[in-house]
Amino acid sequence: MRNATSNKISSKAKNVFESACGIMLFVAVTISMGEIVSRVVFKTSIDLFFDFSVWITVWALLFMAGPLLPEGGHIGVDFLRTRFSGKLRWGMEIMIALVTLVYGAFITWGSIQFLQQLYQRQSIFPRSIPILKWIVELCVPIGMFIFTVYALICLIRAVRRKW
Amino acid sequence: TSPDQAYAKKLKTIKFIAVGAGEGQETSAETMALNPILGALDYRLRTYGPLKGKYELKWVDTLFPTADEGLSGVASGAGEMILTGPHYMEALEPAFKLVEAPGIFESWDHFRKTMNTPAWKAVHERMAKEKGITILQWVCNIGDYYLYTTKGPVVTPDDVKGQKIRYPGGEGFSKALKEMGTTPISLPYTEVVTALQTNMIDGLLTDMFGAIYFYELPRYTKYCVKAAWAIQPICFAVNTQWWESLPDGDRKAMQDVFDRIDVSQFFEKATQAIADDWAANPKTELITVSDAELNLWQKGMKAGAAKLLKDADPKLVEAIEASR
Amino acid sequence: MELIQYVGFVVLIFLFLLGTPLAVAFSVGSIIIMIFSMGFPVPNVAQLFFSTINSYTLLAMPFFILAGNLLLRGGGMVPLRNFMNAMVGHWPGGMAVATIIFASFLGSISGSAAACLAIIGTVVVPILVQSGYDRPFASGLTVTAAELGMLIPPSLFFILFGAYNRVSIADLFMAGVGPGILSAFLMSIVAIFISKRRKYTTRENASWAEKRKTLIAVIPLIIMPFIVLGGIYSGIFSPTQAASVSVFYAIVLGALIYRELTWQGFMESLVDTCKLSSMIYIMFIGGDLFGKVMGYIGLPQLITDMVIAMELGPLGFLLAVEVMLLVMGLFFSSIPMVIIVLPLFMPSVIELGIDPVYYGCLAILCSLIGEITPPIGPQLWIAAPICNEKMGNIAREAWPFLGAQVLALFLSTFIPGIVMWLVYLMR
Ligand code: NA
Ligand code: NA
Numbered sequence: 001m002r003n004a005t006s007n008k009i010s011s012k013a014k015n016v017f018e019s020a021c022g023i024m025l026f027v028a029v030t031i032s033m034g035e036i037v038s039r040v041v042f043k044t045s046i047d048l049f050f051d052f053s054v055w056i057t058v059w060a061l062l063f064m065a066g067p068l069l070p071e072g073g074h075i076g077v078d079f080l081r082t083r084f085s086g087k088l089r090w091g092m093e094i095m096i097a098l099v100t101l102v103y104g105a106f107i108t109w110g111s112i113q114f115l116q117q118l119y120q121r122q123s124i125f126p127r128s129i130p131i132l133k134w135i136v137e138l139c140v141p142i143g144m145f146i147f148t149v150y151a152l153i154c155l156i157r158a159v160r161r162k163w
Numbered sequence: 164t165s166p167d168q169a170y171a172k173k174l175k176t177i178k179f180i181a182v183g184a185g186e187g188q189e190t191s192a193e194t195m196a197l198n199p200i201l202g203a204l205d206y207r208l209r210t211y212g213p214l215k216g217k218y219e220l221k222w223v224d225t226l227f228p229t230a231d232e233g234l235s236g237v238a239s240g241a242g243e244m245i246l247t248g249p250h251y252m253e254a255l256e257p258a259f260k261l262v263e264a265p266g267i268f269e270s271w272d273h274f275r276k277t278m279n280t281p282a283w284k285a286v287h288e289r290m291a292k293e294k295g296i297t298i299l300q301w302v303c304n305i306g307d308y309y310l311y312t313t314k315g316p317v318v319t320p321d322d323v324k325g326q327k328i329r330y331p332g333g334e335g336f337s338k339a340l341k342e343m344g345t346t347p348i349s350l351p352y353t354e355v356v357t358a359l360q361t362n363m364i365d366g367l368l369t370d371m372f373g374a375i376y377f378y379e380l381p382r383y384t385k386y387c388v389k390a391a392w393a394i395q396p397i398c399f400a401v402n403t404q405w406w407e408s409l410p411d412g413d414r415k416a417m418q419d420v421f422d423r424i425d426v427s428q429f430f431e432k433a434t435q436a437i438a439d440d441w442a443a444n445p446k447t448e449l450i451t452v453s454d455a456e457l458n459l460w461q462k463g464m465k466a467g468a469a470k471l472l473k474d475a476d477p478k479l480v481e482a483i484e485a486s487r
Numbered sequence: 488m489e490l491i492q493y494v495g496f497v498v499l500i501f502l503f504l505l506g507t508p509l510a511v512a513f514s515v516g517s518i519i520i521m522i523f524s525m526g527f528p529v530p531n532v533a534q535l536f537f538s539t540i541n542s543y544t545l546l547a548m549p550f551f552i553l554a555g556n557l558l559l560r561g562g563g564m565v566p567l568r569n570f571m572n573a574m575v576g577h578w579p580g581g582m583a584v585a586t587i588i589f590a591s592f593l594g595s596i597s598g599s600a601a602a603c604l605a606i607i608g609t610v611v612v613p614i615l616v617q618s619g620y621d622r623p624f625a626s627g628l629t630v631t632a633a634e635l636g637m638l639i640p641p642s643l644f645f646i647l648f649g650a651y652n653r654v655s656i657a658d659l660f661m662a663g664v665g666p667g668i669l670s671a672f673l674m675s676i677v678a679i680f681i682s683k684r685r686k687y688t689t690r691e692n693a694s695w696a697e698k699r700k701t702l703i704a705v706i707p708l709i710i711m712p713f714i715v716l717g718g719i720y721s722g723i724f725s726p727t728q729a730a731s732v733s734v735f736y737a738i739v740l741g742a743l744i745y746r747e748l749t750w751q752g753f754m755e756s757l758v759d760t761c762k763l764s765s766m767i768y769i770m771f772i773g774g775d776l777f778g779k780v781m782g783y784i785g786l787p788q789l790i791t792d793m794v795i796a797m798e799l800g801p802l803g804f805l806l807a808v809e810v811m812l813l814v815m816g817l818f819f820s821s822i823p824m825v826i827i828v829l830p831l832f833m834p835s836v837i838e839l840g841i842d843p844v845y846y847g848c849l850a851i852l853c854s855l856i857g858e859i860t861p862p863i864g865p866q867l868w869i870a871a872p873i874c875n876e877k878m879g880n881i882a883r884e885a886w887p888f889l890g891a892q893v894l895a896l897f898l899s900t901f902i903p904g905i906v907m908w909l910v911y912l913m914r
Contacts, residue, residue, distance in 0.1 A: 022757025025764075029550055032731040036724045039327075039348065044341075047332055047349035053731075054543050057764075061540070061549065064765035073766050074508035075868045079879065081506035096507045103511045106518070111533035117239050121294045126253040126260070128334045128349075133254070137537045144536075176526065185788075188834060225782030226527075232538040241531035351543045353650030354725045360657045362722035378653060 014067060024060035028053040047127045055136050062143030066150040069100070070157070089163035097155035104148035111140040174219040177208075180233045180242035186222040192305035192372035193397060195433075196426050197246045200302070200399070204420045214416050234400070238295040243405050246302070248397040250331070255294040258286045258479055263308075264335030264471050265392045266464030271304040271427060273486055274396055280482035297403045300421035303430040306370025307391035314365050315386035316450055319459050320344070329355055329367040336368060336392070339467025359383040370395055371437040381447050388450045389438065390460040492784060495520035499777075509868070510766075513773030517780045525783055532776075539775045540768050543727060544650045547643050548599050549764035550730030554737045555593075555602030556760050560752035561741020564610045566704035567592070573693035573701045580682030581689050582618050584675045586611050586625075587632050591671045594636035595712035596733060598643045598726075600858065601763060601869055603636030604629065608873035619688040626874035627884025628678060630866055631892065634855045635674075638667035640716060644851045646726050647825050652833055654843045656726045657719065661909040662848035666899045673891035681887065707744045711736055720913075763869075770865065774820045790815070791831040801839045805846070805900050808832055809853050813893070816857015820865045824854045848906050852896050859885055 035049035068074055081092055118134040125131045179201060184194045205220045223242060227233035230251050237245045238255065249262035261267055268274045277283055278301055291297040310317065310328070317323050324344035330336035332349050340347035350358055356378055358364045366384055374380040374387070399421055406414065442449035452460065472480055499516025503509070521527040558564060571585035578584060589611060593603045607629045615625035637644050640660030649656035693701075715733055718724050724732055741748025781787055794807050815828065829850050836846045858866040861882050871878045899905045 018758045018761070019754055021761045022754060025549065025553065025761055026757055028546075029553065029731045029734045032546070032550070032728055033735055036728055036732070039346065040723060043346045045346065045348045046337070050349070050351055050543050054541060054546055057546055057549055058537070058540050058768075060761055061765040061768045064761045065769050068762055068765055069508075073762055074510055074769065075766065075872075076506045076508045076512065077503065077862070077868070077878075078506050080504050092505055096505060099502060099507050099515060100511050103515055106529075107514075107533055107536055110529045111536060114239070114530035114533045117530060118235075121238065121255055123235065123254050123294075124257075126250075126332065128337060130257075140533060140537050178526075185831070185834075190834070223783065225779050226535075228538050228542070232534065236531055236534065239531060239534075240528050241534070350725070351650075353544050353653075354656075354727065356653050357649060357656040358722070358725060360655045361720055363725060364722075 018064070018067060021060040021064045024056050024063075028056040028060070031056070048129065048131075051125065051127060051131070055139075059139040059143075062139045063146060065143055066104075066146035066148075069147065069150040069154050085163050087163075090158075090161070093158040093161070093163070094155065097151065097158040101148060101151040101155055104144055104151045108141050108144040108148055111137070111144060115141060175217060177218050177220050177244060178223045178242040179220060180227060180237055180245045181222055181224040182227055182230045182233045183224070185224055191376050192370070192430070193246055195372075196302050196305065196397060196430065197399075199426060200300075200420065200424050203424055204417065207416065207420055211416060213412050217413065234296065237400065237402050240295075240402050240404065242402070244399065244401050246397055247400050248305075248395065250333075250395075252290070252296070252400075255296060256286060256290045258283075258476065260333070260335075260471060261475055261479065261483070263333060263393050263395060264468045265308070265339045266461050266468050267335075267472070267483060268394045269391075269487065271394060271396070271431070273483075274304070274394055275301060276486040277483050280486060282476075282478040282482040286479070291403045295403045296400050297406050299399045299401055299406075299418060301396055301398045303427035304394045304396050305430060306372050306395055306434050308368045308370055308393045308395065309374075309391065310366060310368055310388040311374055311380050311384040312366025312386050312388070313359065313362070313384050316448065317386055317388050318450060318452060319456050320463050321459075323366075326365040327363070329358065329364045331368065335468045335471050337467070338470065339392075339464045340368075342466040343463045356383070368392055371434045371441075374441075375437055381441070381444060385446065386448050386450055387438075387441050388452065388460075390452045390457050392460075392464055488784060489524055491523045492520050495524070495780070509865075510769040510773040513770075513777045517773070517776035520780045520784075521776070525780075535776065535779070536772055539772050544646055545768075545771070547641075547646050547727045547730045548601075548767065549760060550727075550734055551597045551599035551641075551643065552602040552605070552763055553756060553760040554730065554733035555597050555599070555606050556756035557734060557737035557741055557748065557753070558596075559606050559609060560748055560756055561737055562745030562747025563705075563708045563740050564606065566701065566745070567708055568610060568614065570701040570705040572690065573698045576690045577692035578679070579689055580675075580679035580687065582615055582620065583624075583628055583678035583682055583687075586615065586628055587635070587671050587675050587678065590629075590632035590635045591639055591667065592709075592712075594639035594642075594667065596715055597636055598641040598646065598730060600633050600637045600643075600855070600866055601767065604633035604866060604870055605763070605873055607633055608870065612874050618690070620682075621685075622874070622876050623880035623884045624681070624685075624687075626870060626876040626881040627886075628674075628888060629874055630859055630870040630881055631674065631885050631888035632671075633866065633870075634858065634892070635667055635671055637855050638663045638670060638852065640664065641719065641726055641729050642851075644821065644825055644854065645847070647822065648829060648847045648851055649726075651826055652830055652843065652847070654847055658844045658910050658914070659847050659851075660716075660719070660726070661913050662844050662906045663851075664909050665905040665907075666848060666852055666895055669898060669905055670892050670895040673895050674888050677887045677891045707740060711740070767865075770820070771822055774822060775826075778826070787828050787831055791828070794832075795835050801841050802900070804835065804839055805841065805849060806897075808846075809849060809896060809900065812850060812853035813856060813860075816853060817860050818863050820863055821854040821858045824857065825851065829854070842907065842910075844910055845903060845906050849896065849900060852892070852899070856889055856892055856896070859889060 032053040035045055039045040115134045123133040125133055189195045208214050208218045208220055227236050231254055233245055234247050234251045236242055249259035252259045287298055314326055320343040327346045327348055328340050329348050329350045337347045348364055441447050495516045498519055499512055502512035518532055571589050575581045575584050590607055593606055597603055612625045612629055616622050640663055645659040646656055649659050715729050718732055719726055719729050794811055799807055836843055867878055870881055
């Protein structure tokens with residue numbers, strides 16, 4: 001009973017999170033549209049119209065990379081894997097989940113280091129309003145951390161499952 | 164493994180980070196400037212006694228998608244060397260914002276003199292120490308920014324009123340263009356050619372080399388207004404940590420290459436030659452402006468740069484004025 | 488090549504065959520080489536992670552996919568399909584031909600093959616199956632027809648190619664029309680031939696009244712390409728921005744005209760788009776890392792140098808490049824190919840006096856075919872879940888249509904007019 005409730009909550013949380021990513025994407029489209037209106041109607045256009053639509057899209061898509069994992073959203077070839085069963089299949093699934101986990105953790109770790117460098121140098125995107133790079137690129141460690149968490153969930157599931 | 168390969172293993176690789184140009188190609192002002200210098204460095208590394216057998220120079224052109232990211236990569240040691248410019252270094256050191264702003268530097272000589280003032284030398288040192296980028300040589304001015312447009316003839320800023328002009332980023336350009344009554348558009352460079360063809364923009368600010376080699380502007384814009392907006396210096400830069408880790412003798416032997424080769428004269432002549440071609444081409448028109456007309460343009464440019472100058476370190480601004 | 492580079496490739500192939508997500512397999516193999524052979528610092532691997540996708544041009548892809556998803560849920564697709572059916576559904580293989588026409592039309596409002604594939608796979612495949620076509624055939628047809636969406640403007644690949652090589656995207660768009668129509672035509676012949684031989688059923692000829700009725704229902708949709716392309720060619724917006732205009736037009740269609748776009752459908756479109764695009768972006772990073780490693784090792788340069796060294800004339804050069812790209816297409820996904828391999832030939836193209844627009848169009852057609860050909864065929868991979876069919880079966884049924892596309896490619900090479908007539912007309 002308690003399990004069902006917690007499942008419900010977590011699936012609701014996932015929905016909210018996914019919707020938030022979706023809204024971010026829509027905001028990006030609107031900003032891109034905004035440049036057209038601003039330029040054609042108000043005869044003015046600034047560089048950040050272009051950048052913000054890119055950055056917000058990248059944020060939304062990197063955040064979504066994790067939740068995609070358990071649903072098999074990141075495609076791989078399965079013609080070999082599906083021919084096996086039992087212990088061997090179990091081992092293969094664990095190996096896949098493990099490599100994915102290591103990859104996620106590695107990028108998270110690397111991007112934290114890179115962000116530290118950007119922070120120390122106070123690097124900016126030189127635009128009409130200078131934007132600090134580390135803030136924009138924060139999406140990499142956050143997105144890949146979420147990815148790593150989901151990869152861990154996949155690993156646990158793979159270990160428990162019988163083939 | 165052959166003895167050659169075993170020998171090669173011992174060489175320390177110096178990665179020269181290039182962006183968007185294949186090795187040996189000369190399709191841009193940047194590659195035309197760096198090829199002879201890099202060639203000399205490569206030859207010296209392979210043949211000059213104290214350096215021989217220690218280093219190999221490798222051209223790496225596929226790692227970083229933009230010059231901005233390439234510089235960032237060199238700063239953190241993903242490569243050792245790069246050709247860059249104030250436009251990109253602005254991301255690390257705000258003072259460089261002033262260099263490519265309109266109406267501030269009048270010539271390559273003015274710029275070089277300014278860089279040798281104590282105030283600007285301090286900027287260089289600060290960048291080396293805090294941001295990890297050491298400038299080995301200011302190489303040349305790859306061309307002044309001019310206005311190229313499809314609608315003309317444009318002689319004074321009044322003639323350009325109402326046009327949509329693409330500028331390469333930077334608030335100085337944006338303000339100056341607004342001051343002249345145009346719609347400034349900071350379109351990504353990848354969209355420029357298409358935008359010219361569909362009349363999404365009427366013109367753009369770029370240099371002679373870019374106009375010919377990069378955008379092939381004679382196909383799109385008829386008019387080039389020969390009133391310089393800003394200079395575009397480029398420099399050889401290295402990763403500071405790597406550079407300072409080199410034995411003194413090796414470092415000096417490499418620095419010699421940069422100190423001995425000067426391509427800036429070549430670029431002044433080459434730019435002039437392109438301008439002559441533009442004037443001679445029946446499809447294009449080079450518009451030369453009188454001193455009085457130039458004054459009008461400069462008034463607009465200076466208005467654009469005013470805020471930048473006000474916000475900048477007064478010592479740097481003084482140094483610019485004193486070097487005129 | 489050094490030992491560690493072989494290790495990287497072996498790891499990559501092993502993970503690939505094991506079934507690891509492609510993004511992970513390509514990234515891990517490439518990262519091993521970057522760190523241990525190229526001396527690339529770990530933080531900078533992460534730097535590439537962001538900088539690779541921090542691209543304005545690439546933005547067209549998620550936006551076009553979103554436009555596709557909104558169209559799918561807005562209710563306009565059924566009238567469109569009915570219209571196509573009423574027009575040609577009574578021919579032998581008519582439904583298959585209708586699918587190809589449907590895809591071509593979708594192509595003229597969408598710039599992403601993935602978006603076209605999602606729509607056709609969802610809307611058309613079930614109908615084809617209900618009408619007596621078998622699912623593998625319907626899926627093979629769908630995955631190849633979706634590629635037409637990339638040939639017929641607007642098109643993400645043309646945007647990418649034009650942007651990275653400073654070739655006019657407006658010209659490239661026009662260049663795609665001829666080969667696009669030719670491919671559609673040749674594919675239709677193949678479809679009719681196979682349908683006749685397998686005796687797939689046809690529907691009755693629709694009455695004129697039905698034809699008229701379906702036409703009227705579809706008019707608001709039919710003007711969409713004129714708005715999208717008209718906006719681009721009149722300079723109101725850029726090809727990349729056309730994608731965002733498509734999104735808003737799709738919302739107007741779904742909310743005001745066909746009135747089937749609900750709030751829930753809107754949110755689903757957004758989330759689905761995020762998911763598909765996220766997968767493609769992460770895969771793109773992996774492909775790009777792999778491309779960078781290949782570039783560092785110098786393999787693409789080696790191959791292009793070989794072709795260039797053959798000193799062929801313009802026609803021989805183009806044919807050699809095409810064959811090479813088709814072979815490379817088996818093993819490369821197309822975005823890295825468009826960004827890394829295609830530009831390598833540009834200096835020779837210019838030297839030989841070949842119009843870059845002409846070369847770009849032919850080379851992209853090759854890359855598009857490579858999107859489907861196994862083993863590395865991203866469109867094929869995406870198609871499997873969308874069409875609900877096994878990859879192997881889809882691939883088997885896709886071959887005849889791919890053959891038609893290759894024929895269109897070679898015809899366009901021997902008769903440049905097919906590519907260039909509209910370009911000259913517009914210039
Ligand atoms: Na299209
Ligand atoms: Na392929």
